[in-house]
Amino acid sequence: MLPFSFEWVWDAGHIVFMGGLWYSLSILGMxxxxxxIKTIIDINSNDQTENDHH
Amino acid sequence: MxxxxxxxxxxxxxxxIDLDKCTGCGSCMVACMSENNVPFREDETDKRKxxxxxxxxxxxxxxxxxxxxVCYMPRPCMHCEGHDGHSPCVSVCPxxxxxxxxxxxxxxxxxxxxxGCRYCMGxxxxxxxYFNWWDPVWPAxxxxxxxxxxxxxxxxxxxxxxxxxxxxxxxxxxxYCEGRSxxxxxxxQTACTQGCPAGAITFGDLxxxxxxxxxxxxxxxxxxxxxxxxxxxKVYYLSSKEWVRKAGxxxxxxxxxxxxxxxxx
Amino acid sequence: xxxxxxxxxxxxCPLPIFILGIVIIGIVLLWGVYAMxxxxxxxxxxxxxxxxxxxxxxxxxxxxxxxxxxxxxxxGLLRYIFGLDELKNIINYAVLIGFICYSSALLILAIDxxxxxxxxxxxxxxxxxxxxxxxxxxxxxxxSVLAIEYIPLVLENRQIDKIPFFHHLGHNMHKVMAVFAATxxxxxxFHQGSLGGVAxxxxxxxxxxxxxxxxxxxxxxxFTWSAAACGPCFTILITKITEFITGKKLVxxxxxxxxxxxxxxxxxxxxxxxxxxTIYWATVTAPSLGFNLMDFYKDNxxxxxxxxxVEIAVCxxxxxxxxxxxxxxxxxxxxxxxxxxxxxxxxxxxWVMVLQVMAAPVMSFDTWALYIPxxxxxxxxxxxxxxxxxxxxxxxxxxxxxxxxxxxxxxE
Numbered sequence: 001m002l003p004f005s006f007e008w009v010w011d012a013g014h015i016v017f018m019g020g021l022w023y024s025l026s027i028l029g030m031x032x033x034x035x036x037i038k039t040i041i042d043i044n045s046n047d048q049t050e051n052d053h054h
Numbered sequence: 055m056x057x058x059x060x061x062x063x064x065x066x067x068x069x070x071i072d073l074d075k076c077t078g079c080g081s082c083m084v085a086c087m088s089e090n091n092v093p094f095r096e097d098e099t100d101k102r103k104x105x106x107x108x109x110x111x112x113x114x115x116x117x118x119x120x121x122x123x124v125c126y127m128p129r130p131c132m133h134c135e136g137h138d139g140h141s142p143c144v145s146v147c148p149x150x151x152x153x154x155x156x157x158x159x160x161x162x163x164x165x166x167x168x169x170g171c172r173y174c175m176g177x178x179x180x181x182x183x184y185f186n187w188w189d190p191v192w193p194a195x196x197x198x199x200x201x202x203x204x205x206x207x208x209x210x211x212x213x214x215x216x217x218x219x220x221x222x223x224x225x226x227x228x229x230y231c232e233g234r235s236x237x238x239x240x241x242x243q244t245a246c247t248q249g250c251p252a253g254a255i256t257f258g259d260l261x262x263x264x265x266x267x268x269x270x271x272x273x274x275x276x277x278x279x280x281x282x283x284x285x286x287x288k289v290y291y292l293s294s295k296e297w298v299r300k301a302g303x304x305x306x307x308x309x310x311x312x313x314x315x316x317x318x319x
Numbered sequence: 320x321x322x323x324x325x326x327x328x329x330x331x332c333p334l335p336i337f338i339l340g341i342v343i344i345g346i347v348l349l350w351g352v353y354a355m356x357x358x359x360x361x362x363x364x365x366x367x368x369x370x371x372x373x374x375x376x377x378x379x380x381x382x383x384x385x386x387x388x389x390x391x392x393x394x395g396l397l398r399y400i401f402g403l404d405e406l407k408n409i410i411n412y413a414v415l416i417g418f419i420c421y422s423s424a425l426l427i428l429a430i431d432x433x434x435x436x437x438x439x440x441x442x443x444x445x446x447x448x449x450x451x452x453x454x455x456x457x458x459x460x461x462x463s464v465l466a467i468e469y470i471p472l473v474l475e476n477r478q479i480d481k482i483p484f485f486h487h488l489g490h491n492m493h494k495v496m497a498v499f500a501a502t503x504x505x506x507x508x509f510h511q512g513s514l515g516g517v518a519x520x521x522x523x524x525x526x527x528x529x530x531x532x533x534x535x536x537x538x539x540x541x542f543t544w545s546a547a548a549c550g551p552c553f554t555i556l557i558t559k560i561t562e563f564i565t566g567k568k569l570v571x572x573x574x575x576x577x578x579x580x581x582x583x584x585x586x587x588x589x590x591x592x593x594x595x596x597t598i599y600w601a602t603v604t605a606p607s608l609g610f611n612l613m614d615f616y617k618d619n620x621x622x623x624x625x626x627x628x629v630e631i632a633v634c635x636x637x638x639x640x641x642x643x644x645x646x647x648x649x650x651x652x653x654x655x656x657x658x659x660x661x662x663x664x665x666x667x668x669x670w671v672m673v674l675q676v677m678a679a680p681v682m683s684f685d686t687w688a689l690y691i692p693x694x695x696x697x698x699x700x701x702x703x704x705x706x707x708x709x710x711x712x713x714x715x716x717x718x719x720x721x722x723x724x725x726x727x728x729x730x731e
Binding site (some may be wrong): 103111113127136142145148149150151167168169170171172173175177178180181183184185186187188189208209210211212279280283300301302303304305306307314 | 362363364368369370371372373374431432433434435437438440441444445446448449450451452455517520521522523524525606607608609610611614676677681682683684685688
Binding site (some may be wrong): 001017018020024031032035040042043046 | 442443444447448453456460463464467483484487488490491495498499502505506509
């Protein structure tokens with residue numbers, strides 16, 4: 001899974017397969033991170049607007 | 055693995071089993087079980103759950119009496135080379151728990167790596183792979199008889215014949231201590247080979263012209279099991295009977311085995 | 320009592336009846352859990368598998384539920400990537416069914432391996448050339464995609480939605496859902512395919528072995544195709560069963576009709592490909608290995624040629640025709656027949672590609688091996704069904720799964 005395990009070989013099979021895996025995981029990870037950060041920003045900006053009204 | 059052994063010629067250990075000599079006594083199976091610490095249970099009636107690295111099959115020509123003929127066929131692991139070490143079982147193992155060793159041609163099984171998915175068993179057309187359905191338990195007094203060089207396997211992993219690899223290691227160790235870089239033919243022999251009272255099994259390096267197996271495999275009576283599938287096994291059989299040689303493979307009706315092109319290595 | 324949790328504007332059965340339902344299904348679930356614990360503690364000797372049947376009922380169940388759960392990725396692909404907007408009315412349910420199917424498959428796999436504690440080896444010591452590795456990677460990745468698709472639905476629960484963080488999170492996840500759906504479709508194509516590859520690459524098993532394209536045998540493509548064709552049928556089937564049990568119409572006919580039509584096209588094209596594959600295998604691949612087609616269907620008491628006919632004609636061509644002809648698929652009875660047959664067909668295909676592969680002898684002197692699963696195997700296979708029903712019951716009660724429910728069932 002990682003280049004540290006001893007059966008790892010830098011061949012086309014590993015690069016394509018693991019490349020695909022890490023690419024997908026990155027998209028999922030980045031997507032979720034984006035959602036969480038955006039949510040935190042949204043909440044803060046909502047608080048801001050609410051405070052402005054007061 | 056390939057790079058490490060480039061300095062010396064790769065070996066290809068294999069076997070020739072003379073079916074004309076085999077009496078079906080089963081000594082090879084017993085020798086194998088005791089050499090390799092193969093576990094057994096009190097009730098072994100269900101043969102499809104018994105672990106027998108080498109199994110003796112009884113085959114017949116399916117002709118009515120008095121033309122009935124019977125042949126016994128010991129079947130160890132075939133240590134298939136496939137195409138460039140692409141054996142049916144090695145390529146499917148998801149956890150790299152089985153390996154084709156280019157230096158010896160032996161298909162190994164790493165018990166502590168295997169997590170028991172059994173895909174390799176499904177891939178092997180010879181049924182040469184066995185699963186440990188139970189915990190291995192030996193009667194207390196028998197534990198002293200266990201071979202110290204072979205690790206017993208745990209429940210839930212696959213095991214199979216490894217051409218008594220521990221004997222190969224022992225032979226290499228001995229050679230090293232004596233300052234030799236290689237071993238002689240008789241220094242590494244499998245337990246089944248030595249256990250066969252009829253001398254039906256010959257074991258050695260298929261690449262080495264001085265080894266007996268090298269000559270035997272070239273016999274016109276030699277054949278291998280399921281060659282047509284491209285498994286490229288390293289166990290050769292010898293039989294003077296045509297029906298036995300024909301039973302080694304499948305043929306569609308009207309096909310002449312002699313006209314079938316098979317890959318020879 | 321739990322009315323504060325139930326979505327606004329819809330009616331649900333009284334809580335005691337709901338709890339009674341959960342308890343009844345829960346008993347079945349516990350039976351399965353008991354069998355599962357037996358398998359984990361005592362090992363796989365609890366099953367009727369043997370050295371001829373290393374793969375058996377469980378692997379079939381895995382392959383079948385993943386194919387049936389294929390509705391999630393395919394409907395998602397149609398909705399988010401091809402922009403078929405009507406499908407938003409059924410996508411939630413497709414995602415839920417997919418989530419159940421995939422979590423069940425992972426659970427069954429965890430019981431099926433001999434050393435469950437070493438399951439992580441498949442990731443850590445991955446052999447990238449093994450189809451099973453591809454299955455494990457894509458399966459677990461796609462399961463996370465399904466979880467990501469299911470979370471916004473959970474967040475829409477009336478009480479959870481009141482919390483600003485969850486409200487915004489659900490909203491933001493909806494906005495980027497197309498990215499997740501695209502990743503899911505990519506992963507799905509590969510794991511559905513690699514499940515087909517599991518059998519197709521077995522060159523030692525002429526019944527399963529197929530030639531193919533690059534490293535992928537033809538079964539790779541056929542499995543993806545059939546999952547995309549039959550998965551939506553299963554989604555429709557479960558929707559119809561839910562409508563029957565709840566006594567309500569939950570999805571409008573035009574939505575079902577659209578999905579059924581697409582399924583019809585997929586199934587029709589799949590079955591043509593399957594027929595071509597079967598003919599090529601029967602006339603070229605198998606004979607080159609020394610087998611006639613009928614060698615795979617004789618000398619045993621179960622696997623006759625009927626199984627091939629049922630799979631291709633009865634459960635393939637017939638439902639494809641029904642789903643393709645508008646007049647037929649708009650007839651309720653015919654539509655139900657078609658979706659049931661298509662679902663059975665894909666399960667039968669998976670059965671054949673697992674169990675018959677193991678059953679058929681390869682060595683000329685070997686014999687057929689038939690097997691009957693033990694009660695532990697059956698119980699652990701029913702376990703996910705019970706779990707699925709419970710999750711559907713809870714989700715249906717507390718989450719707004721069907722956007723059209725309010726409109727179709729107005730409460731006075």
